Amino acid sequence: MPEGPVIWKDEELSPIRDKVYEYLKQAIVQGIYKSGDRIVEREVAGQLNVSRTPIREALFRLESQGFVKTLPRRGVVVSKLSPEEIVEIFTILSATESLAMKLAAQRAEEPQRDKLRQIIAEIEEALEHNVLREEHWRIHFKINAVVFEAARSPRLQAMIDSLSEYVQAFVHLAYELPGRLRKAMEEHRDLARAVMEGEADLAENLTKIHVENAKKAYLEVLAKE
């Protein structure tokens, strides 16, 4: 019975199932629940002091996203995030994210282009002053937001978000490799520029390369262990 992270905000008014969902997802990606661990509804319900109902609802969502799988009449177990699984997700991300970038390049309007221009300037700034670690995630999320705004494809966005959540922890690891962070920033800059200038095919290809590089970095980190 693993102890979970303490991320409980009592005063929030969002449905309990959402909080449970976040709680369990974090526990899984942080490795507190390990692959193959059983998740017993009553146990979690007891730990969080809620009933089984919201637990079940959260588990169903986690199942539909692939974090756990339920065996009929047996309960749910944490899916294994084997290296093969991670690589598979990188592969799918490569296809879906490059599509998103292509769409963004095709559909970006002036407001989005403007935001991209600003982001590019911020990246240059960060590269120059070497404050990469501080700025990287902020810029990453900022680019994502603009790209999704431009691509106008909420379903695609949801798919990518869901896949990204999986590999997020591993991507973090990969940025520990010397030089990877700077390279990733440069890739982001070039990508943002391509989207801004409406170069759809270029944006698509740069994204494929970017994700491919992330995958390689992950495999390198993996090999070192």
Next chain:
Amino acid sequence: MPEGPVIWKDEELSPIRDKVYEYLKQAIVQGIYKSGDRIVEREVAGQLNVSRTPIREALFRLESQGFVKTLPRRGVVVSKLSPEEIVEIFTILSATESLAMKLAAQRAEEPQRDKLRQIIAEIEEALEHNVLREEHWRIHFKINAVVFEAARSPRLQAMIDSLSEYVQAFVHLAYELPGRLRKAMEEHRDLARAVMEGEADLAENLTKIHVENAKKAYLEVLAKE
């Protein structure tokens, strides 16, 4: 309060939530529940003579797949399947399915190649004897099965299945266009051959073209109404 299709098999032992899920999904794609209709848990529970619990569980799954969306404290409404949404799904399918085909071409082993050879022969047969309508779906699913077996990417498969279920009804419509059915069969044949021969890039491109053609056919049908 729309009346649903009668597809209730009492004696099955699969969980009720799965049956409710299928029931509601069919009702949505068949247009019995229309875009924007509210789905009230108690009503459905009453119609099917089960409690609200499995209904809720089915609704959560439908939500995570995008068939419905739930407004907090307001209940769930059927998502709109506007033409733009359909086109968006075709676009995503183009990217994901072409990835699946590429992987299949790269990873197919002798057993899968053998099955593909057989399928190609069946297509030729069907084209010659002009029994396209009878054979098309059987062959479609057969190809899919082999390709997924070859691609070895269950997550990708799940994503494609989920997306396909949406547009299935519309693809059906599109095959009413004169000549589309034969063309689609020929595309399937060429695609199967490319996968069989390990021509990954060719398979990828043929898939993109195939899905693109399906999208165009859908838009044509749409324009006629």
Next chain:
DNA sequence: TTACTCCATAGTGTATACGAAATGCCAGCC
């Protein structure tokens, strides 16, 4: 000693009860 059977227990599957929030209607007031 081993294998088979039976029972206790754990844990999911479903039903139902209760509470809270939002909407719509009706009445009363301005």
Next chain:
DNA sequence: GGCTGGCATTTCGTATACACTATGGAGTAA
């Protein structure tokens, strides 16, 4: 006559109770 406030109703959100199934261990017989 129109607007506002409150009440009733609807419907979701959560808790809980009961049922059913699978599993593991103990006990007995070969």
